[in-house]
Amino acid sequence: MVEVSGVSKRYGTIQALSDVTIAFPPGITGLLGPNGSGKSTLIKALLGLARTHQGEGQVLGMPWPRDVRAIRDSVGYLPEDDCYIAGLTGIESVAFMAQLSGLPGTEGLRRAHEIMDFCDIGEERYREVETYSTGMRQKLKFAQALVHDPPLLILDEPTTGLDPDQRKAMLSRIATLARTHQKSIILSTHILHDVRSVCQQVVMLVHGQVRLSDSLANLQRPSAPTMHVTVSGDSDALVAHIERQGHTVTVQRDGSLKIEGVDPTDTAVVWKWAADAGAAIRRLQPAENSLDQIFFDVARAEPAAAEQLSYGPEASDGRS
Numbered sequence: 001m002v003e004v005s006g007v008s009k010r011y012g013t014i015q016a017l018s019d020v021t022i023a024f025p026p027g028i029t030g031l032l033g034p035n036g037s038g039k040s041t042l043i044k045a046l047l048g049l050a051r052t053h054q055g056e057g058q059v060l061g062m063p064w065p066r067d068v069r070a071i072r073d074s075v076g077y078l079p080e081d082d083c084y085i086a087g088l089t090g091i092e093s094v095a096f097m098a099q100l101s102g103l104p105g106t107e108g109l110r111r112a113h114e115i116m117d118f119c120d121i122g123e124e125r126y127r128e129v130e131t132y133s134t135g136m137r138q139k140l141k142f143a144q145a146l147v148h149d150p151p152l153l154i155l156d157e158p159t160t161g162l163d164p165d166q167r168k169a170m171l172s173r174i175a176t177l178a179r180t181h182q183k184s185i186i187l188s189t190h191i192l193h194d195v196r197s198v199c200q201q202v203v204m205l206v207h208g209q210v211r212l213s214d215s216l217a218n219l220q221r222p223s224a225p226t227m228h229v230t231v232s233g234d235s236d237a238l239v240a241h242i243e244r245q246g247h248t249v250t251v252q253r254d255g256s257l258k259i260e261g262v263d264p265t266d267t268a269v270v271w272k273w274a275a276d277a278g279a280a281i282r283r284l285q286p287a288e289n290s291l292d293q294i295f296f297d298v299a300r301a302e303p304a305a306a307e308q309l310s311y312g313p314e315a316s317d318g319r320s
């Protein structure tokens, strides 16, 4: 969907992007990075809203940066900052965006209602937008980005300021758009939980440079076959028994075990070891690498950057 190479951008003495070469495939890609890492600048560069000093590529098959105007017509953009025209109601705002995108008045209004229903904006659509709460404003920006039915959506921090229920609903809408409506989505965030929830790919920027670009499936796959086992009660006897078989066992923060060198299809051997050691297995599954740990390691070169990533359920529920 998007492929650019050698993109650099400076604001005065600040190097916001440094020789960024990146591809965003179809599906949902998380654009991750701590504050100031260049996420918004990359997005603005792709849309021609920030002039780049170097770089070229294509967006939706159109040459970039040469055809940024045509590119903008085909992209739905949810900016990080508030963007509304005071005095307009919600429905007028979204219908106005539809008209700016070339939809005739009646069709634009019909489409605005349809998309506001999808975004769960009820009677509030008839209120002036400056009276909206933060959550409502996020939904309004989302509706404005979607109203012209673009194939590519670029969402800059769409869940910022949302309470847990609203965040869940927003992520669910994003997943539906990709799954049911075949939209490709670039989701910029510093919230790892959002990336884990809906993304298939992840790109990570730190200090304006690409530090990671891969599918989540690849990142989560351990380099060696590994089983993840949770037992009831004390696991010491089981750990000792498995180590005597020549396998490395790592005890996780939540007391569960990762056993290296066991093929995930060969569960029988783990059941036998548990029986030998008198241990009761509560849960047995192929192990996955912890995304939190991967992202933390990537950002760790800059301790301040690692601190700014927001983790979430994976970290707190003890899985790793």
Ligand SMILES: Nc1ncnc2c1ncn2[C@@H]1O[C@H](COP(=O)(O)OP(=O)(O)OP(=O)(O)O)[C@@H](O)[C@H]1O
Pocket (backbone or CB within 6 Å): 011, 014, 015, 016, 033, 034, 035, 036, 037, 038, 039, 040, 041, 042, 080, 190
């Ligand atoms: N208009 C501007 N003028 C000067 N410096 C800017 C401007 N916009 C961004 N920067 C700087 O460029 C760098 C990258 O900023 P950018 O907003 O792209 O990062 P970000 O990853 O989107 O951060 P955040 O998560 O806080 O939104 C930062 O050092 C920022 O201060």
